[in-house]
Amino acid sequence: MQPSSGETLSLAHEGLVVRPPRRWRLRIAVAVAAALWLFLPVALTNTYDVHVVNIIGITIILVIGLNVVWGFCGQISLCQAAFFGIGAYISAICSTALALPVPVSMLLGVAGAALGGAILGVPSLRLSGFYLAIVTLGFGEIFNNLVFNLQHITNGQGGIIGIPPLGVGGFRLKGEHQAFYAVWTATALAIAFSVILKRTNVGRIFQTVRDNEALAQATGANVFGLKVLAFVVSAVHGGLGGVIYAHMTGFISPESFSLPRSLGLFTMLLVGGIGTIGGPILGAAALILVEEYLRFLQDYLVLVYGCLIVACSVYFRGGLVRLGDTRVVARGRQWFSGS
Amino acid sequence: MHVFLENLVAGLGMGGVYGLVAVGYSLVFCTMGLVNFTHPQVLLTGTFIGIVAYSSGWLPYPAALVVAAGAGALVGLLLERVFRRLARVDLTYMLVATIGMGIVLENVLLRVFGAEGRGISYAGSKPVAVGGVLVVPQFVAIIVLTAALAGALMLALKRTRTGLALRVVAYDVEMAAALGIPVNRMNAISLAIASALAAADGFVIAPLFYVDYVFGFSVGIKGFVAAVIGTYGNIPGALLGGLILGVLENLSTAYLSSAYKPTLIFLFMLLVLLVRPGGLFGTRFRKI
Numbered sequence: 001m002q003p004s005s006g007e008t009l010s011l012a013h014e015g016l017v018v019r020p021p022r023r024w025r026l027r028i029a030v031a032v033a034a035a036l037w038l039f040l041p042v043a044l045t046n047t048y049d050v051h052v053v054n055i056i057g058i059t060i061i062l063v064i065g066l067n068v069v070w071g072f073c074g075q076i077s078l079c080q081a082a083f084f085g086i087g088a089y090i091s092a093i094c095s096t097a098l099a100l101p102v103p104v105s106m107l108l109g110v111a112g113a114a115l116g117g118a119i120l121g122v123p124s125l126r127l128s129g130f131y132l133a134i135v136t137l138g139f140g141e142i143f144n145n146l147v148f149n150l151q152h153i154t155n156g157q158g159g160i161i162g163i164p165p166l167g168v169g170g171f172r173l174k175g176e177h178q179a180f181y182a183v184w185t186a187t188a189l190a191i192a193f194s195v196i197l198k199r200t201n202v203g204r205i206f207q208t209v210r211d212n213e214a215l216a217q218a219t220g221a222n223v224f225g226l227k228v229l230a231f232v233v234s235a236v237h238g239g240l241g242g243v244i245y246a247h248m249t250g251f252i253s254p255e256s257f258s259l260p261r262s263l264g265l266f267t268m269l270l271v272g273g274i275g276t277i278g279g280p281i282l283g284a285a286a287l288i289l290v291e292e293y294l295r296f297l298q299d300y301l302v303l304v305y306g307c308l309i310v311a312c313s314v315y316f317r318g319g320l321v322r323l324g325d326t327r328v329v330a331r332g333r334q335w336f337s338g339s
Numbered sequence: 340m341h342v343f344l345e346n347l348v349a350g351l352g353m354g355g356v357y358g359l360v361a362v363g364y365s366l367v368f369c370t371m372g373l374v375n376f377t378h379p380q381v382l383l384t385g386t387f388i389g390i391v392a393y394s395s396g397w398l399p400y401p402a403a404l405v406v407a408a409g410a411g412a413l414v415g416l417l418l419e420r421v422f423r424r425l426a427r428v429d430l431t432y433m434l435v436a437t438i439g440m441g442i443v444l445e446n447v448l449l450r451v452f453g454a455e456g457r458g459i460s461y462a463g464s465k466p467v468a469v470g471g472v473l474v475v476p477q478f479v480a481i482i483v484l485t486a487a488l489a490g491a492l493m494l495a496l497k498r499t500r501t502g503l504a505l506r507v508v509a510y511d512v513e514m515a516a517a518l519g520i521p522v523n524r525m526n527a528i529s530l531a532i533a534s535a536l537a538a539a540d541g542f543v544i545a546p547l548f549y550v551d552y553v554f555g556f557s558v559g560i561k562g563f564v565a566a567v568i569g570t571y572g573n574i575p576g577a578l579l580g581g582l583i584l585g586v587l588e589n590l591s592t593a594y595l596s597s598a599y600k601p602t603l604i605f606l607f608m609l610l611v612l613l614v615r616p617g618g619l620f621g622t623r624f625r626k627i
Contacts, residue, residue: 270432312435
């Protein structure tokens with residue numbers, strides 16, 4: 001049997017669901033988000049809590065990027081952490097060893113990640129589905145191997161320290177509380193980008209490529225170009241998360257960008273709900289909160305995490321955004337409404 | 340020339356190991372349609388159990404090998420229960436579920452065996468000079484064992500009724516069910532065979548390496564690359580892919596550098612896939 005591609009993503013009904021106008025829901029959500037953006041750093045006095053919130057913001061950007069290439073366009077990508085790393089490393093090296101200004105380094109970092117995405121998109125001309133997934137896995141492994149071994153550039157396992165904080169010239173966002181505003185502005189932009197992308201023509205053709213590639217080709221779409229574009233968009237998200245992460249924490253090391261991180265990111269996507277807008281946000285937030293605040297489980301934490309992953313993928317497919325559709329919740333709702 | 344021969348023997352030995360791991364991946368894919376990323380952890384489980392059995396001093400090396408393979412087969416049977424609902428579904432869910440199961444298994448191992456790696460000493464791992472060429476006897480044993488196991492597997496698939504049933508399931512699962520072949524049991528058998536092969540593989544190279552948690556992953560991922568090179572789902576292809584990979588890896592270490600080994604391996608795989616998008620043996624061999 002030849003490996004079949006991920007064509008049956010079982011998301012075909014997405015977008016066909018007729019719902020009442022959501023204008024008000026959207027407005028309320030934006031208002032609540034704006035209020036949180038303004039007051040959350042003030043309310044959270046503990047720096048570590050703010051750090052966790054910032055990491056959630058960065059991770060949401062990464063998972064949204066993965067969602068564009070995997071959820072919307074249907075191309076499996078197992079190297080989102082590599083783009084995260086390319087952005088972080090280029091920006092860190094430019095701003096420390098080359099002493100470039102921080103905004104320039106950040107731009108170069110994102111551009112480098114985009115270039116990586118374009119390179120990775122090229123094999124999609126000949127490969128698809130399973131084999132393309134393996135190539136992306138290899139891309140991530142090669143990146144990690146190079147970062148470990150090109151010690152005169154990346155300082156190998158020791159990582160890079162003393163990366164200057166976010167900011168321009170004399171204006172710096174020092175500490176987690178100030179970085180919060182930059183991180184979550186970027187996160188909001190990424191979410192808005194996805195919302196808009198899903199409504200534009202390009203986003204719709206992405207979804208056609210995912211659900212029926214032959215159909216997309218028949219309508220005259222440049223399928224190869226679209227796949228490369230999807231990889232580039234995903235890589236730009238990864239790079240953006242990377243440059244912010246590097247300048248926020250001031251320290252990077254290769255472990256943060258290895259295969260387990262890539263796997264963690266797509267676990268978040270799946271647990272949240274692949275191909276949706278809310279999925280990446282819910283998935284990233286839920287899994288990071290579980291990891292950070294269930295530390296009392298200590299040694300058993302990763303075990304619980306693994307069981308959660310198996311349960312979510314074998315028994316509970318739609319993800320957190322579809323929680324309302326599951327049989328248990330539906331029964332509960334029936335029971336409460338007395339019907 | 341001596342360097343070349345020494346590395347050729349070592350490469351064929353390692354290649355045999357990668358090949359049998361790759362056969363495990365491909366066999367499970369043929370029958371269950373499952374891309375099994377739990378395989379590296381299964382290999383590690385069997386290896387650990389074999390090492391414990393051997394270092395207790397009660398069992399000779401070959402008996403411990405059988406224990407390791409048996410433990411692997413048991414884990415395989417358990418996994419089939421978990422993965423039953425995943426057979427032939429979307430690749431995305433398979434990847435996540437099997438990776439998640441790998442995480443679970445690895446953490447169970449951490450609880451049971453502790454975080455320390457283990458090593459065993461065995462006479463076969465000392466190099467012997469044969470006409471000026473240093474040969475590790477264990478590698479020769481591995482080559483013989485690989486040939487024997489692979490031959491036995493091919494023969495069983497071709498000549499026994501169970502093998503025939505497995506091939507029917509691989510060929511057309513609905514037809515198999517219609518003929519009254521117990522598909523789930525066949526899946527369990529293939530997963531058990533694959534897991535036993537992986538466990539035995541891990542244990543035969545245990546004397547040559549320090550067995551820790553990275554060991555399982557590194558052997559497992561190379562076996563996976565071997566299966567991809569030799570066309571995923573093609574059993575003779577997987578074996579040949581493993582041999583190619585093993586020889587390539589050892590020769591590149593000898594003549595180039597060992598630091599960039601993963602990069603070279605994945606670049607080679609990329610090259611193979613770009614030239615032949617379905618793997619090297621996409622059309623030349625029959626699947627089982």
